[in-house]
Amino acid sequence: MMNKLDRAIINHLQGGMPVCEHPFAVVAMQLNITEDMLIERVQALLEDGTLSRFGPLYDVEKIGGIYSLIAMKVPVEGVNKVIPVINSYPEVAHNYERDHEFNLWFVVALDTEDRLPSLLVDIEERTGYRVYNMPKLDEYYVGLKFHA
Amino acid sequence: MPDTKIDNIDRKIILATQAGLPLTQNPYHDIADQTGLDPGIVMQRMKMMLERGVIRRIGVVPNHYRLGYRANGMSVWDVQDDKINELGKKIGALEYVSHCYHRPRYLPEWPYNLFAMVHGRDRESTEHHVKQIAGILGDAAHGYDILYSTRILKKTGLRI
Numbered sequence: 001m002m003n004k005l006d007r008a009i010i011n012h013l014q015g016g017m018p019v020c021e022h023p024f025a026v027v028a029m030q031l032n033i034t035e036d037m038l039i040e041r042v043q044a045l046l047e048d049g050t051l052s053r054f055g056p057l058y059d060v061e062k063i064g065g066i067y068s069l070i071a072m073k074v075p076v077e078g079v080n081k082v083i084p085v086i087n088s089y090p091e092v093a094h095n096y097e098r099d100h101e102f103n104l105w106f107v108v109a110l111d112t113e114d115r116l117p118s119l120l121v122d123i124e125e126r127t128g129y130r131v132y133n134m135p136k137l138d139e140y141y142v143g144l145k146f147h148a
Numbered sequence: 149m150p151d152t153k154i155d156n157i158d159r160k161i162i163l164a165t166q167a168g169l170p171l172t173q174n175p176y177h178d179i180a181d182q183t184g185l186d187p188g189i190v191m192q193r194m195k196m197m198l199e200r201g202v203i204r205r206i207g208v209v210p211n212h213y214r215l216g217y218r219a220n221g222m223s224v225w226d227v228q229d230d231k232i233n234e235l236g237k238k239i240g241a242l243e244y245v246s247h248c249y250h251r252p253r254y255l256p257e258w259p260y261n262l263f264a265m266v267h268g269r270d271r272e273s274t275e276h277h278v279k280q281i282a283g284i285l286g287d288a289a290h291g292y293d294i295l296y297s298t299r300i301l302k303k304t305g306l307r308i
Binding site for chain 1: 175
């Protein structure tokens with residue numbers, strides 16, 4: 001279970017890692033703990049799965065790439081064969097199963113837009129199911145933080 | 149259209165950090181050692197990428213299930229096209245909505261064009277949030293659904 005300190009670390013570090021010589025020391029001072037203790041707690045929270053990663057979050061669209069959300073309708077008997085195929089693509093960043101006829105939802109991140117059509121064709125050919133490309137037409141909000 | 153260019157130095161730094169930063173006292177120096185760049189250059193470039201939005205933020209990414217947000221619903225809405233921009237901004241401003249986008253329909257199978265990710269500690273609270281959204285959208289929404297995630301099948305950072 002997370003204690004009060006872990007929660008404070010998570011809330012503080014979701015966006016607050018500075019770029020400087022001793023970034024953990026700067027954050028540790030704000031949290032009133034030692035640099036080593038902060039590093040040790042972040043390590044432990046990564047190891048036990050409370051944190052899924054630590055580091056910079058890049059926006060692929062700012063470097064000329066794109067994201068798209070792809071949906072698929074795969075019948076129950078096919079789903080366990082299709083999942084490893086989808087996950088095998090390094091371009092697939094997230095993949096979620098959802099309780100709907102459209103049951104697989106994954107995000108692809110590409111460094112250049114022109115690779116998307118051939119990637120989608122490849123996924124259709126390898127899985128045998130249609131893909132529904134749902135790129136964003138407008139973005140109204142992207143939140144980045146969860147309260148721990 | 150991209151409004152930013154990256155050069156080979158930025159690219160080296162992205163490649164060395166996209167999987168994460170080392171958990172050491174001087175993580176940016178470790179990246180400098182890995183890439184053969186000067187630590188001052190690494191830090192300067194990363195600050196510039198933050199300013200330009202190439203880096204959205206630097207920090208931890210929590211697993212929201214582990215923080216107690218167990219009912220993560222993707223609410224999807226069939227909203228009148230001429231109202232979607234005005235209403236999408238209102239829905240995106242709600243505190244329990246983490247992402248809100250306009251996406252294409254696939255008629256007749258998929259009539260929904262507004263996507264709002266709603267996070268709650270249980271389904272009851274998520275459904276309460278969704279009812280509030282329905283109230284805001286009013287007659288401009290012709291139907292909706294909530295798709296709960298049942299399994300996280302993959303979750304990684306950017307790979308270039």
